[in-house]
């Protein structure tokens with residue numbers, strides 16, 4: 292997938308390929324100038340947060356892993372795992388990063404390993420991504436040639452190795468405890484946390500799991516400075532993140548600063564919002580154009596377990612906090628624009644079914660909860676809902692969120708939840724009148740097609756069947 | 758029907774009387790404690806649901822949780838081959854498909870009745886040697902095995918289990934999780950309808966998502 296052109300003035304951090312002279316400069320600085328504690332302090336000062344979905348402060352993880360097992364002496368094994376799996380099929384952000392800037396990922400992995408006292412960093416890549424794997428191998432070989440990997444790195448007595456491992460075969464491998472299981476050669480089901488991997492991770496050793504973009508950001512911070520990093524993004528969430536934007540008019544990968552309004556991200560994919568003034572203007576008339584002349588109906592933010600936000604929420608800043616409050620999440624960095632051809636019920640149904648099918652089966656909320664949720668979504672779309680289904684969706688979603696073992700089940704409730712929250716009338720039309728206003732859901736829409744007999748391009752929301 | 762009037766009655770009553778004076782086998786549990794070992798926890802048995810499908814998800818939580826490792830999962834098919842149970846690589850998605858098929862009343866083809874081919878497991882020696890007989894590298898071993906056979910034959914899993922010391926059930930549990938590992942040759946899987954209904958691939962998801970965004974979803978038709 293192609294890189295999208297971003298407006299002038301947007302910084303390039305994750306995709307900044309260091310010039311030859313400055314290559315691995317961050318790692319050198321960490322080793323020669325800062326030392327492990329100083330490196331962690333620099334990351335803390337930069338306010339770096341994980342780019343893999345949870346937005347957890349990286350420095351806290353590193354500190355915890357560096358401190359864990361200290362009583363066992365200086366030679367206790369620790370690991371760094373860089374999560375470059377990219378679980379969401381509809382987001383190619385991490386894969387793009389590996390292709391565009393492999394040395395930053397390798398450098399970031401090495402920096403993290405240096406900081407926490409690990410001798411081995413594993414970069415977990417999707418099997419089959421042979422170009423990315425080759426690029427990573429080449430970058431690691433360069434670092435080794437520069438004396439930054441191997442037995443005694445950069446004049447110290449420390450050993451540091453980078454291992455590129457391939458994993459494949461399930462969506463859940465993106466979740467950190469599942470990824471660790473896969474690296475251990477086990478069935479991929481999540482573990483209860485705490486203990487967090489920082490204390491009890493790969494082979495029971497303290498392990499820092501960090502997304503590939505987080506690693507690249509860490510490398511940039513040490514190449515430049517924490518203060519420079521803080522100049523981008525918001526105060527709480529500095530820096531940039533890669534997004535995968537898709538819309539009717541096209542799409543691609545872009546690096547965006549945290550806090551960018553969703554509208555600006557959507558605009559990158561060719562959807563041109565007419566206004567960012569506010570909700571009221573946007574609500575009436577064709578508020579925002581999804582490209583190809585159709586109005587934006589909704590934006591799916593966060594991948595298969597993302598939230599479906601209406602067009603009047605396009606002013607929401609792209610941050611962990613704001614999206615969470617809106618009922619979505621950054622997740623895989625996926626932003627998908629739906630125009631008025633899409634039906635929110637159908638969209639939520641497809642998403643929830645995928646989440647249920649990919650649920651690992653370990654716990655009841657995961658095995659049975661997500662499945663019941665998907666069935667209720669399917670009943671809504673099929674026009675066979677039972678009395679009380681809407682309440683049941685909310686109650687069940689609350690129960691799943693409350694009792695889930697891993698975040699997958701929690702997040703899997705978002706498509707239906709956000710659908711109910713923002714598109715109440717559309718959902719109720721399915722439930723109470725048995726019609727699909729967008730004319731998508733077949734069993735109900737068939738009746739509509741028979742009564743109205745219009746071309747599918749007619750404005751769907753205005754024609755109401757008998 | 759007897760032609761002697763009352764003979765049936767006499768026969769019946771004689772049985773009743775005989776049983777009446779015989780010593781009783783009934784244990785008046787719970788008033789009288791049953792005479793079983795204090796460690797007895799009942800018989801371990803997998804249950805079937807109302808449609809005759811196995812309720813067990815093969816998730817191995819029980820085997821992994823059991824503190825004295827007395828639970829392992831396994832079974833024999835009709836050819837005496839050792840199996841946990843037949844089926845495609847599964848998480849919940851596939852088991853659902855299979856039991857949906859059962860519920861529909863159609864017969865689920867049983868690959869255990871397929872002809873038995875002897876597998877040559879010698880090539881495995883090299884693989885096992887390469888990975889140092891290390892059960893911690895099970896996924897790599899399984900992937901290398903699949904590269905040889907095109908799937909994971911029972912005989913191969915059995916041999917890996919013996920050589921690495923990992924339980925057969927654990928290996929099965931690992932292999933059944935990952936979408937890219939198969940227990941049957943592609944040809945055999947193609948013959949079995951239930952196996953075709955595996956967990957949707959990523960491209961299936963992207964197709965469904967794309968159709969939903971275009972407003973062309975075949976909705977309502979999804980299996981539940």
Ligand SMILES: Cc1cc2nc3c(=O)[nH]c(=O)nc-3n(C[C@H](O)[C@H](O)[C@H](O)COP(=O)(O)O)c2cc1C
Nearest residue numbers: 341342343374377378465466467501502505698699
């Ligand atoms: C269902 C699920 C899928 C996930 N997929 C990914 C993924 O593909 N890549 C990733 O980096 N993190 C993924 N995560 C988040 C990881 O669990 C973990 O938080 C992350 O790798 C930690 O790195 P970070 O702190 O740098 O974000 C996923 C989490 C869940 C619950």
Ligand code: SF4
Nearest residue numbers: 813814815816817819
């Ligand atoms: S494997 Fe899982 S589903 Fe099957 S009996 Fe054990 S715990 Fe239950």
Ligand code: FES
Nearest residue numbers: 651652657696697
């Ligand atoms: S997906 Fe099974 S516990 Fe989270």
